[in-house]
Amino acid sequence: MLSPHIVRAYDHELAELGNRIASMGGLAERMVDEAMAALVNADTDLARKVIADDATLDEGQRWIDDQAILMIARRQPMADDLREILGAIKIAADLERVGDLGKNIAKRVVAVTEVRQPVQLFRGLEALTTLALTQLKQVLDVYASREVSTIGFVRSRDEEIDAMYTSLFRELLTYMMEDPRNISPCTHLLFCAKNIERIGDHATNIAETVYHVVTGEMLPMDRVKVDKSHQIVIRESPEE
Amino acid sequence: MKSQMGRAADVIDILAARELANVLPDPVILIDGYGAARYANPAAIASFGTIRVGTLLQHRFRSPEMQQLLMNALRTKSSGEIEYSERVPIERVFLISIQPLQSESGIFLVHFKDQSETRRIDRMRADFIANASHELRTPLASISGFIETLRGPAKDDAKARENFLQIMQAQTARMARLIDDLLSLSRIEMKPHTRPQQKVELGGLLSGLLETMSHLAKDYNVAINFTPPDAPIVVAGDRDELIQVFSNLLENACKYGQQGERVEVSLKVGRGTGPEATICFRDFGPGIAEEHIPRLTERFYRVDVEKSRVRNGTGLGLAIVKHILTRHAGRLTIHSTPGEGSTFCVHLPLS
Structure with missing residues (x-):
């Protein structure tokens, strides 16, 4: 770990790598938040900005990959330094995917908001986004603070996100059955919900990487999958 | 007289920056030329949690504007100011300013205005x-x-x-x-x-609440069972707000679990991320279908709009519960099996 007093060139390179991860994280968080805001407020300008921002994120990942390879070649790092560098590569890849998913939501803004949609259509998706963003933020906060003892929250959050996603899936299906005109926006919203759910999974991945970087051990795996959306079907006759 | 003034001036001269920062109501963090935190005042720790010496500020505050601000300030030893917002878990907005100190120390002062x-x-x-x-x-x-x-x-x-x-x-x-x-x-x-700091003893609070709400239970023809624990269980919180949480949950349990004719209230100490008090309200009514559970705390979300209206529900009760618990760093967990009833549990960290 970086000690506050000894700063050699090598430490400086490691710190720079961490800084890039942090700035990628900040941008990815921002993109998801803004993509969702663009969707709810039918703000196509904001959506375009999110799509443009993705290039910066891709560039960040490339930089981290290049730099990491250079460092491994030049410094022959061992133990925790090596984990730090490999961790950076993995986290950068996850963050880049988060950005892609955010961009994908932004791309759907025009299609969803062509016709003004009622707010209630977005409420569930907003709640899901809040959950996923909270998880991403907490995970990145742990990357900054290295307090891995608190990382257990990721599990329960992931379960919450999956349960919420299943519920949302059902709700959107109901809207589609009510009125065929809802099919087009709701299909897009289903993809948006799936994207958000994936963002939660990437946050979990990052949590596992951070845990490994800090402790050198694998985060014990006992994930319960509660995403049951694959089981949902439309019944010919209603249940009640 | 003069010597006294002289002494006062000496005192000011040797006053440590740490002492000053300790009593400031606004969060203040001192960082070195790399952006690593060297000191965080109590207000900063209260707002952002523990910030270890050596934690890079760029990592903790990740917005693109903040990255830009820190990079410019550290590189050119200049000052700057930005607006920084966090949306989750609670929406917060800060005006962050960064200033290099005049001395040769290479230390920068980062100040947060809420x-x-x-x-x-x-x-x-x-x-x-x-x-x-x-x-x-x-x-x-x-x-x-x-x-x-x-x-x-x-x-x-x-x-x-x-x-x-x-x-x-x-x-x-x-x-x-x-x-x-x-x-x-x-x-x-x-x-x-701001997390409330009052000390609240939960056993007494619940007993009192159940007594004042006994007429409601009678109206619904529901029996409430509660055995207070032997030892007092104390949490940091706001008494009135906690009463609102418990009475909302109890009212719901009586209202929606009416057909079960009894409600069980329990209070015990358990473990979440740390030691916590767990207060559960269990009813034996029709229960809640799985797909509704994650969404119950959304404003105006109702499982059944008509039923809720008949029972005088506003669709805000659980939203209020959730907000109060967020402020108390607590959680609400809901378990339900259709046909068997529902359990709403409040988890509060022990003080």
Whole structure:
């Protein structure tokens, strides 16, 4: 770990790598938040900005990959330094995917908001986004603070996100059955919900990487999958 | 006289920066030329949690503007200022300024000015109007419909008039309840970032609450079972707000679990991320279908709109519960099996 007093060139390179991860994280968080805001407020300008921002994120990942390879070649790092560098590569890849998913939501803004949609259509998706963003933020906060003892929250959050996603899936299906005109926006919203759910999974991945970087051990795996959306079907006759 | 002044000046000269920062009400973090934290004052720790020496500020505050600000300031040893906002888990907005210290130490001072309250008041106004107008329109439409009927077709029908007036009274009562709930939700939303510090003993609080709510249980014909624990269980919190949480949950349990004829309240110490008090309200009613559970705390989310209206629900009770618990660093967990009843548990960290 970086000690506050000894700063050699090598430490400086490691710190720079961490800084890039942090700035990628900040941008990815921002993109998801803004993509969702663009969707709810039918703000196509904001959506375009999110799509443009993705290039910066891709560039960040490339930089981290290049730099990491250079460092491994030049410094022959061992133990925790090596984990730090490999961790950076993995986290950068996850963050880049988060950005892609955010961009994908932004791309759907025009299609969803062509016709003004009622707010209630977005409420569930907003709640899901809040959950996923909270998880991403907490995970990145742990990357900054290295307090891995608190990382257990990721599990329960992931379960919450999956349960919420299943519920949302059902709700959107109901809207589609009510009125065929809802099919087009709701299909897009289903993809948006799936994207958000994936963002939660990437946050979990990052949590596992951070845990490994800090402790050198694998985060014990006992994930319960509660995403049951694959089981949902439309019944010919209603249940009640 | 002069020597006294001289002494005072000496005292000022040797006063450590740490002592000054310790008593500042605003968060202050001192960083070195790499952006690594060297000192965080108590206000900063209260706002952002522990910030270890050596933690890079770029990592903790990740917005693109903050990255830019830190990079510029550290590179050119200049000062700067940005607005920084966090949306989750609680919305917060800070005005962050960074200043290099005059000395040769290479230390920068980062100062956070909390703007959340002003921002929240603005938002609250907009939200309140949007939510209230939407939810008030339904009872209002029904009242105006009845007025129209009373002035026209039912003008001379004494029996219908009595009936309509009764409905109108129920509708106005509903509007009044809705406004009460909206106001208390807005009040809680306004200050969610400061964690209340009062010491509250939960066993006594619950016993007292159950007594004052016994008439309600009687109305619903529900028996409430509660055995207070032997040892007192104390949490840091706001007494009135916690009472609101428990009474909302208890009322729900009686209301929606009426057919089970009993409600079990329990209080014990458990472990979450740390030691915590767990208060559960268990009813034996029809239960809640799985797909609704994650969404129950959303504003105006109702499992069954008609049933909720009949039972005087405003759709805000659990939203209020969730907001109060967020402010207390607590959680609400809900378990339910359709046909067997539901359990709502409040988890509060022990003080």
